[in-house]
Amino acid sequence: MGNHPGKAQPPRENAEEIAAKEKQKKSIQLRVIIEETDETEVKEQEKSPLSSPSTKKKEKPTNQGPEASVIRIQAWWRGTLVRRTLLHAALQACIIQCWWRLVQAKLLEQRRRMVLEYHAWQVWAVVKLQSFFRMWRIRRHYCRLLHAARIIQAYWRWRNCQTRGFLRGKYKVTSSQLVLEIEIFLGSQICRFTDCIPFPIKN
Incomplete structure (x- = not known):
């Protein structure tokens, strides 16, 4: 098209500005619709106060606009906090379990050592009694033999004195x-x- 010098041309707007304006209009329309629906629900609740809560239908929030992103961030942060607390609790429980197992192992080792010491003491006492009994028996046998040898020596010496x-x-x-x-x-x-x-x- 040719340029007409007598007529003034309107300024051209960018495509991005136009798209932003359209988004703002849509968001305003959605807010108006949501506010209208909220008002209608409040009126219905006021009219029918005896209606059961189970009959109420929960509407899913729309995932559009900055509020949805804020809700998502809050949910992510709460989930992170819950996971962190659960991780700390699991670590503390693991530490307590390890300590308790170590204590149980020490107690078991102590009991085992006490049983071994008691058994060793019993064995030592039995061996001591056996050694004393054997020593007494051998000593008695030796004393009998010594007494017999002395009697034989005395008779033999008396005989030698009689003959020589x-x-x-x-x-x-x-x-x-x-x-x-x-x-x-x-x-x-x-x-x-x-x-x-x-x-x-x-x-």
Whole structure:
């Protein structure tokens, strides 16, 4: 089309500005519709106060506009807080369980050690009693054998004294002589010799 110098042309608007204006108009229309529906519901509730709450139909909120995004952010943040508290509770429960298992293991080890010590003490006592009894029995047997050996030795020595002779003597030294006393036992016979040897002793 040609340009007419006499006529003034209107300014052209951007497409983005037009789209923004249309969105604002739509949001205003939606708000008006929502407000009208809310007013009608309030009026119906006032008219019928005895109506049961189960008959009321819950309308799903529209997911359009900035309010929906705010609700989504709030829901996400609440879910994050709940998950965080649940994680902390789970970690605390795990720590308590680990500590309790450690305590149980220590108590079990202590009981096991006490049982082992008691068993070892019983075994030591039994072994001690057995050793004392064996020592007493062996000592009694040894004393009997020793007594019998002493009896046999006494009879044997008496027999030797009866069959063989032996000598027994003593001497006494004075300033001038040497006095000797000798006894010879021959069974039941006894021979005694006494002699005085003056000094100096000659061959």
